[in-house]
Amino acid sequence: MSRSWAFVSNYLVYSAMAVYTLSFIAHAIETAWAVKVPNSTTKTMDYTRTEKIARIATAMMILGFVLLFAGVIARGVSAGRVPWGNMYEFSITGALAFTGAYLGALRKYDLRWLGLLISISVLLTLGTAVTVLYVPSAPLVPALKSPWLVIHVSAAIISGGVFLLSNVIATAYLYLDKMESKGERTGWAKRLPSLEVLDQLSYRLVAFVFPLWTFAVIAGAIWAESAWGRYWGWDPKETWAFITWVAYAAYLHARVTIGWRGRRAAWLCLFAGSTFLFNYVYVNVWGTGKHTYSGL
Amino acid sequence: MSQQTELPELDSVGLLRYSWRQLTSMRTALILLLMLGVAAIPGSLIPQRTQNPIQVSQYFKDSPESARWMDRFYLFDVYGSPWFSAIYILLFISLIGCVLPRTFEHFRAARALPPATPKNLSRMEHHSSWTANGNELDIARAWFKSNRFRILERDGSISAEKGFTRETGNLLFHLALILVLLGISFSSLFGMRGEAIVNVGERFVNTPTSYDTLRYGKLYKDGNLPAFMLTADKFLAEYNVETNAPEDYTLNISLLRDGSSVIEKKVIKVNSPLTIGSTRIYLQANGYSPVVTVRDSKGDVAFQGPVPFLPQDSNLRSIGAIKVPDANPQVGFVGSFVPTYTRAPDGGGALSAFPKALDPRLLLAAWVGDLGLDSGIPQSVYRIDTSSMQQIGLKTLKPGETFIYPQGSITFEGYIQWVNLNFVADPGKNLALLGGIVAILGLLASLFTRRRRIWIRVGSEVEVAGLAKNAAPGLDLELEQFVQTLKGEK
Numbered sequence: 001m002s003r004s005w006a007f008v009s010n011y012l013v014y015s016a017m018a019v020y021t022l023s024f025i026a027h028a029i030e031t032a033w034a035v036k037v038p039n040s041t042t043k044t045m046d047y048t049r050t051e052k053i054a055r056i057a058t059a060m061m062i063l064g065f066v067l068l069f070a071g072v073i074a075r076g077v078s079a080g081r082v083p084w085g086n087m088y089e090f091s092i093t094g095a096l097a098f099t100g101a102y103l104g105a106l107r108k109y110d111l112r113w114l115g116l117l118i119s120i121s122v123l124l125t126l127g128t129a130v131t132v133l134y135v136p137s138a139p140l141v142p143a144l145k146s147p148w149l150v151i152h153v154s155a156a157i158i159s160g161g162v163f164l165l166s167n168v169i170a171t172a173y174l175y176l177d178k179m180e181s182k183g184e185r186t187g188w189a190k191r192l193p194s195l196e197v198l199d200q201l202s203y204r205l206v207a208f209v210f211p212l213w214t215f216a217v218i219a220g221a222i223w224a225e226s227a228w229g230r231y232w233g234w235d236p237k238e239t240w241a242f243i244t245w246v247a248y249a250a251y252l253h254a255r256v257t258i259g260w261r262g263r264r265a266a267w268l269c270l271f272a273g274s275t276f277l278f279n280y281v282y283v284n285v286w287g288t289g290k291h292t293y294s295g296l
Numbered sequence: 297m298s299q300q301t302e303l304p305e306l307d308s309v310g311l312l313r314y315s316w317r318q319l320t321s322m323r324t325a326l327i328l329l330l331m332l333g334v335a336a337i338p339g340s341l342i343p344q345r346t347q348n349p350i351q352v353s354q355y356f357k358d359s360p361e362s363a364r365w366m367d368r369f370y371l372f373d374v375y376g377s378p379w380f381s382a383i384y385i386l387l388f389i390s391l392i393g394c395v396l397p398r399t400f401e402h403f404r405a406a407r408a409l410p411p412a413t414p415k416n417l418s419r420m421e422h423h424s425s426w427t428a429n430g431n432e433l434d435i436a437r438a439w440f441k442s443n444r445f446r447i448l449e450r451d452g453s454i455s456a457e458k459g460f461t462r463e464t465g466n467l468l469f470h471l472a473l474i475l476v477l478l479g480i481s482f483s484s485l486f487g488m489r490g491e492a493i494v495n496v497g498e499r500f501v502n503t504p505t506s507y508d509t510l511r512y513g514k515l516y517k518d519g520n521l522p523a524f525m526l527t528a529d530k531f532l533a534e535y536n537v538e539t540n541a542p543e544d545y546t547l548n549i550s551l552l553r554d555g556s557s558v559i560e561k562k563v564i565k566v567n568s569p570l571t572i573g574s575t576r577i578y579l580q581a582n583g584y585s586p587v588v589t590v591r592d593s594k595g596d597v598a599f600q601g602p603v604p605f606l607p608q609d610s611n612l613r614s615i616g617a618i619k620v621p622d623a624n625p626q627v628g629f630v631g632s633f634v635p636t637y638t639r640a641p642d643g644g645g646a647l648s649a650f651p652k653a654l655d656p657r658l659l660l661a662a663w664v665g666d667l668g669l670d671s672g673i674p675q676s677v678y679r680i681d682t683s684s685m686q687q688i689g690l691k692t693l694k695p696g697e698t699f700i701y702p703q704g705s706i707t708f709e710g711y712i713q714w715v716n717l718n719f720v721a722d723p724g725k726n727l728a729l730l731g732g733i734v735a736i737l738g739l740l741a742s743l744f745t746r747r748r749r750i751w752i753r754v755g756s757e758v759e760v761a762g763l764a765k766n767a768a769p770g771l772d773l774e775l776e777q778f779v780q781t782l783k784g785e786k
């Protein structure tokens with residue numbers, strides 16, 4: 001029974017990848033059509049042609065999210081636990097959280113221009129997960145058997161998804177900022193939001209998720225106290241979680257107290273996000289300490 | 297002369313005041329915060345003594361010259377190093393210097409009334425005006441009250457302010473961080489941390505000599521060690537048969553507390569430590585102790601009992617040493633225990649195929665000579681200094697088998713399991729936890745409340761305007777509602 005659930009999960013993840021690919025193609029076509037719109041004199045351009053394909057792209061993204069969600073659930077059922085026991089499972093859940101953060105933000109802001117970047121990053125994450133990181137579904141080691149697994153890891157994964165989304169937006173900011181400093185935005189970039197909107201959005205996302213990240217770190221400390229006998233031990237993962245926390249705290253201070261905006265804030269945001277990524281990739285795979293997963 | 301007055305007078309008091317102001321400035325705090333983050337990095341890349349002492353000594357062996365230099369800069373003890381401490385102590389002084397004055401100021405401001413309505417409202421943001429109806433001030437007052445604004449009414453105008461929670465939360469967050477640091481210092485001063493390997497079936501009496509390692513906080517006294525005694529009754533390890541990964545560890549113990557004659561049966565698992573007063577006992581590791589009997593050439597027993605071996609891999613291939621200083625001449629055995637015996641595929645040494653003892657073997661190299669135990673140099677219990685000894689044989693034993701050599705014999709009677717228990721007293725952890733919880737609450741309050749002012753002046757015309765601090769969004773919507781209420785449209 002557990003075996004067959006694992007197969008179901010794998011099929012669902014592969015199907016999600018196929019649908020994400022379709023979404024990627026649709027987003028690419030949308031962007032390409034937008035580029036083809038001549039740099040006309042009229043400032044407001046007509047995007048009715050691209051609207052349809054953009055809708056298809058978003059619909060595919062939602063379908064991919066649903067399939068991946070089912071895949072993650074099936075993986076959990078196959079192992080008889082929450083599906084957060086190894087790198088493969090973190091990656092597919094992380095991709096899910098990332099898409100979720102995008103779709104959630106999409107309800108409030110028109111972020112469809114980001115879709116191309118989102119779908120390609122999700123595809124890369126899932127591709128790495130199924131090819132490099134895949135391990136057979138198995139029960140947890142004793143240290144991971146705790147209700148805190150659900151609390152700590154879910155908070156960390158959601159924070160990660162939102163941090164990365166904010167990073168993508170900060171990158172878009174820097175790119176467009178450079179483009180604008182050289183002159184006008186090129187055709188397709190004209191439909192992207194103004195620099196101020198991007199700046200605000202990437203800040204909003206960080207401000208929204210920073211308390212959750214703080215919570216993830218504290219929940220981890222409570223768990224470490226009951227599993228390892230100390231709530232803080234400067235384990236590499238703990239250290240880097242702390243560095244990420246410090247970097248984002250500095251970012252928030254720089255914005256709220258000192259009033260950093262724009263380019264400098266975007267770079268600081270990217271730096272903070274990269275500490276999170278480093279923690280996920282380097283410490284899990286090459287690092288030592290209690291958070292490394294033997295055989296990933 | 298005028299130039300002279302512009303220079304700060306740097307007498308000692310002036311210098312102190314100047315450095316205090318520099319230290320408690322926001323910019324310095326921010327730089328210190330970033331420095332703390334950067335300073336934490338080397339500790340995660342270079343092996344640390346507290347986490348990985350074996351890797352550190354390996355580093356010293358591999359490249360002694362660079363290791364000695366790195367040690368001079370505390371690179372193997374980053375988190376206890378003077379420079380790391382310097383950064384966080386400066387940061388917290390800076391934090392206190394920054395937050396305390398602001399707390400007093402905020403306390404005062406929170407009780408004060410909002411400033412009077414500006415004379416010229418049309419210059420403020422979100423300004424709107426229309427012909428007055430007469431009752432707008434009453435409606436406005438009621439609206440402000442029901443929305444919990446603090447108001448100042450003067451000369452036909454109301455100045456209202458809301459969102460003090462933002463600064464309250466902000467200050468609470470920073471004060472909570474100080475609380476966390478206090479908790480950590482309290483733990484390191486009054487805490488205790490010890491480790492002991494206990495064979496299953498054996499007793500552990502909580503006295504300093506029972507521990508393999510024991511570290512006290514600077515203000516912890518020997519006598520504070522709570523009096524209790526425990527016996528490891530049964531240890532059960534369950535493994536996954538496909539992946540060999542452990543699935544569950546359960547330790548059953550009998551506990552006898554001081555002043556009690558009742559033996560309590562308790563269970564310790566990995567995520568559920570046992571709490572005795574302020575001490576918690578954690579199940580941290582486990583392994584095998586082969587049980588052996590060593591006889592001398594006359595057949596008298598020179599040593600008998602279990603010897604803990606150290607696991608080397610996830611299948612619990614374990615190594616250790618059996619030292620028999622009472623035999624004449626002294627004998628020692630360098631041993632390797634495999635719970636489930638298999639040979640390495642390339643014809644190499646013995647390996648373990650599974651962590652459970654399904655087919656155990658004890659592999660021994662026997663040595664005679666001087667064990668060197670009387671030299672005064674401390675030795676590892678898992679290794680033998682064979683420099684003045686002579687090897688007399690190699691043997692692989694199944695349980696019950698005996699290896700006979702010219703100076704005597706050794707019998708592999710069987711094995712028992714051992715558990716490594718951590719004993720921890722951490723009196724500051726609840727304070728740190730409280731700090732953590734308050735920090736999150738403060739953070740939520742400060743990030744999700746907006747501070748803003750709304751003004752209304754009623755003459756022949758009604759004038760409304762607002763101001764949001766930090767350009768927080770949403771004021772336009774709120775003002776729209778307010779205006780609709782005033783106009784009676786809602």
